[in-house]
Amino acid sequence: MGFSNLRIPKLCEFCEKPFEAKKVTARFCSKYCSEKSGKRQKQLAKEMEARQTLLEKSVSKIADIQTRPYISVSEAVTLFGISRDTIHRLIKSKKIPAINLGERLTRVSKIDIEKMFTAVEMPDKSKEIPEKPNFEVGNCYTISEISSKFYADPGTVTNLIKRNKIPTKKVGSFVYVPKNLIDKIFDGK
Ligand SMILES: [Zn+2]
Numbered sequence: 167m168g169f170s171n172l173r174i175p176k177l178c179e180f181c182e183k184p185f186e187a188k189k190v191t192a193r194f195c196s197k198y199c200s201e202k203s204g205k206r207q208k209q210l211a212k213e214m215e216a217r218q219t220l221l222e223k224s225v226s227k228i229a230d231i232q233t234r235p236y237i238s239v240s241e242a243v244t245l246f247g248i249s250r251d252t253i254h255r256l257i258k259s260k261k262i263p264a265i266n267l268g269e270r271l272t273r274v275s276k277i278d279i280e281k282m283f284t285a286v287e288m289p290d291k292s293k294e295i296p297e298k299p300n301f302e303v304g305n306c307y308t309i310s311e312i313s314s315k316f317y318a319d320p321g322t323v324t325n326l327i328k329r330n331k332i333p334t335k336k337v338g339s340f341v342y343v344p345k346n347l348i349d350k351i352f353d354g355k
Contacts, residue, residue: 179203236265236273246279256282299333299344306335306342316352326351 174187178195180203185195194200224244231241239253253274257264262278300306307315312323327334327343330351335342 180206231276235276237276239272239274242274242276242279245276246283248279248283253279299335300346301335301342301344305345307345307348308340308342312343312348316348 172188172190174190174192175184176187176192177184178199179193180199181195183195194203228245231237231245237245239250242248242253243250253262256262256279257272257274262282263275265273267273309320309323312318313320316323318326326332327348330347332343332347332351
């Protein structure tokens with residue numbers, strides 16, 4: 167082709183300065199910008215690859231954890247998204263079996279954590295349904311009624327209601343509380 171008289175105004179893709187291109191396909195103002203851009207592309211590709219490798223590693227790590235009955239505390243953190251503190255507390259209270267293979271080598275039973283974290287969610291859901299407050303007359307206690315029925319002073323009753331997030335309804339100077347929710351608490355004690 168040789169020389170061309172063509173002059174096309176363009177913006178360099180690397181330094182973003184305007185330049186006059188001799189070819190429609192030109193992307194850079196200079197050899198310098200072209201090389202720099204190539205290096206940057208390679209760098210980006212490398213970073214992408216590193217990120218991809220990291221991702222694949224964590225996927226295969228999780229797959230590997232899934233196959234073992236006993237896992238480390240940090241693996242339990244990865245797998246269940248619960249904190250180290252929670253896990254250590256569960257071990258301490260003997261809620262999940264653990265083996266101590268040495269300093270920082272605690273292994274916990276994966277199945278037991280699994281069971282626990284499904285077991286915790288289930289009753290929570292079933293609790294939410296009957297907790298719809300029923301404020302109809304005859305279905306409610308007043309604070310003083312609870313107080314005399316369960317031999318607790320009104321302050322204690324009020325605290326108990328707050329602590330258990332029991333819904334209440336105020337009518338005049340009386341606070342009405344659904345009977346079933348109160349009975350459930352005192353039954354449980
Ligand atoms: Zn340039």
